[in-house]
């Protein structure tokens with residue numbers, strides 16, 4: 337089941353094939369002079385995949401407003417169709433990360449088969465205790481896993497356990513837990529007790545993890561709470577992961593730090609202790625954590641991947657997911673552009689001459705070492721990314737093919753605009 341025809345992709349690829357072949361050959365010669373076999377790099381690019389969050393194909397918003405887009409997905413079935421388009425064109429987004437309760441259905445086995453028709457599998461399941469659901473007994477207004485009320489904490493634990501059950505039916509092997517719990521006023525809650533209550537509740541969820549599952553703990557500096565957040569930083573996340581046990585690890589969302597934080601160093605530290613779970617990719621300039629990955633600071637993205645590629649001999653097994661909010665763009669276009677930028681950073685980081693870098697570092701050749709990193713970063717690897725897509729039946733130019741397909745206009749007719757004001761995903 338493909339919403340974008342292979343014929344259209346093939347026709348467009350044929351038109352661009354000659355230019356692609358020339359660019360790929362030229363890059364191959366350049367890399368060969370540097371002692372790099374382009375084919376081995378292209379194979380890495382071909383194997384790469386990043387998960388799409390199901391909620392990402394809808395238009396997001398801020399706490400001020402949400403401006404709906406044309407043909408927005410109405411439910412998980414529409415979301416899977418949109419994610420299928422992204423996968424068909426980019427061939428590097430083979431899984432989707434579901435969100436419960438937003439993606440709740442009556443038959444998860446059927447949903448798993450439906451996703452498979454788009455060549456999609458399910459990645460980490462995301463629980464939601466940061467908003468109230470219809471019919472919910474107790475409110476999360478004052479928190480969930482760290483709420484002062486034990487009955488509310490128990491309700492949040494039960495929801496997470498249900499997410500694990502659902503995830504097992506979908507073929508997932510990880511649960512991502514992010515809570516907005518925190519305070520807006522000094523004195524509102526006891527900072528130490530909140531953390532202890534959180535650890536106790538997380539321990540009950542951890543006890544329900546299947547043996548082959550991992551629990552991803554996601555930290556966020558602030559928002560929705562603005563004075564204190566219970567898991568505000570990687571230190572709190574690491575303490576929680578170490579307290580809970582080997583199946584608990586720390587998820588790094590690139591946007592959830594103070595501006596200018598050295599995220600790549602945090603990544604190196606978490607790798608050191610064997611507690612890095614994976615990533616939520618996005619970009620940010622100030623406090624917003626939801627801009628498109630690689631759109632503002634692609635060098636920082638590269639530096640994160642530099643740490644990951646450097647640590648590959650340690651046998652990392654990481655989860656990669658996009659987590660961003662699209663307020664002013666077509667979400668499908670943004671997600672394709674981001675998937676490409678993330679793959680670009682990965683491939684660029686794969687070009688670092690690590691033997692020469694280690695030698696330069698050993699000799700305290702400061703600028704020599706820096707220039708080795710920069711040499712990889714400034715290499716235009718676009719022909720490799722395009723080659724990897726085309727070999728798998730994807731588009732040389734995914735966004736161009738998407739625009740040529742008329743998919744969004746067609747969905748605008750099929751999917752009536754959802755009426756009603758709501759804030760988006762912030």
Ligand SMILES: [Mn+2]
Pocket residue numbers: 554589616659
């Ligand atoms: Mn996130």
